Amino acid sequence: MALVVALVAVVGSALAAAAAAFGIGLGTGREIALQPMGANFDWSLLTPVRDWVLLAEASFWIGTALGVWALIQGIVAIATVRGRGAGIAAVVIAAIGPIVFVAMLQGFLTAGYAAGSGIGG
Helix, strand or coil: CHHHHHHHHHHHHHHHHHHHHHHHHHHHHHHHHCCCCCCCCCHHHHHHHHHHHHHHHHHHHHHHHHHHHHHHHHHHHHHCCCCHHHHHHHHHHHHHHHHHHHHHHHHHHHHHHHHHHCCCC
């Protein structure tokens, strides 16, 4: 069970964050590209894409909760020698989950900004 929860946490939250990040980048790319360098970030730029921002935040918190659950359940499985292999896999997957989440978020946010900026083509 811990392995399934870990996979759902990592894959589900990363895919939801990727979709949300691309939508955020696509919707705000042009406005952010036109901002002067070094200026304070204007948070009102995110108003048109607030549904995507909410999806990204929800995927973060749901993925965190499921990841912690999988981590604890995997540790218990290892300690009680019930499903030790699956428990180890669950702990490893839950531990690398934040790295996968951030990499997907940053990659798709960058791709969305590039597609939405209109600069260079």
